[in-house]
Amino acid sequence: MEPQGYRELLDRVKDHLQAEGMKKVSRLTLPIPDTKFIGNRTYLYNFKQFTDMMRRDPNRVLMYLARELATAASMDQEGRAIFIGRKNKDSFRVLLERYINDNVICSVCGSPDTHTERLKKVTMLVCEACGAKNPTKE
Ligand SMILES: [Zn+2]
The missing domain is CATH 3.30.30.170 (Defensin A-like)
Known part of the structure; x- marks a missing residue:
């Protein structure tokens, strides 16, 4: 088996x-x-x-x-x-x-309408559709 x-x-x-x-x-x-x-x-x-x-x-x-x-x-x-x-x-x-x-792409809602924001040493992906903020993998 x-x-x-x-x-x-x-x-x-x-x-x-x-x-x-x-x-x-x-x-x-x-x-x-x-x-x-x-x-x-x-x-x-x-x-x-x-x-x-x-x-x-x-x-x-x-x-x-x-x-x-x-x-x-x-x-x-x-x-x-x-x-x-x-x-x-x-x-x-x-x-x-x-x-x-x-x-x-926003990992929460899948929208491509996003921009990035620099937050201290991390680049955050900000979603314009749902407002989610997540660090990018770049
Ligand atoms: Zn989103």
């Missing part, structure tokens, strides 16, 4: 959490990352579309992407993000979704 109950339960909880995460992101309907390789760089043409939608400082989001992709990044005057190395379109999608789940 296999003691499988616990393992199964964990898997089920994980599936459930992932499904919840997808649901939250879908409220925002993310654009598809528009990327192109030029030489040894990856251009993310519609970077500004994402940050406008999230209403977050593009520099912070850029820093997050650069850190997660373990590379250097910059932004040009048109608001395009440029990464050193060839980065996969899907990795941008996954990282931007994760950023939104962790730093934009």
Whole structure:
């Protein structure tokens, strides 16, 4: 007899959490990352579309992407993000979704209408729909 109950339960909880995460992101309907390789760089043409939608400082989001992709990044005057190395379109999608789940979507009511407030050393996510305040994971 296999003691499988616990393992199964964990898997089920994980599936459930992932499904919840997808649901939250879908409220925002993310654009598809528009990327192109030029030489040894990856251009993310519609970077500004994402940050406008999230209403977050593009520099912070850029820093997050650069850190997660373990590379250097910059932004040009048109608001395009440029990464050193060839980065996969899907990795941008996954990282931007994760950023939104962790730093934009309200964990209480699921609303994307939020902003951040600096409180001493902690950045708080403030929900404009339900008023909840929670530290961001950024
Ligand atoms: Zn809320």
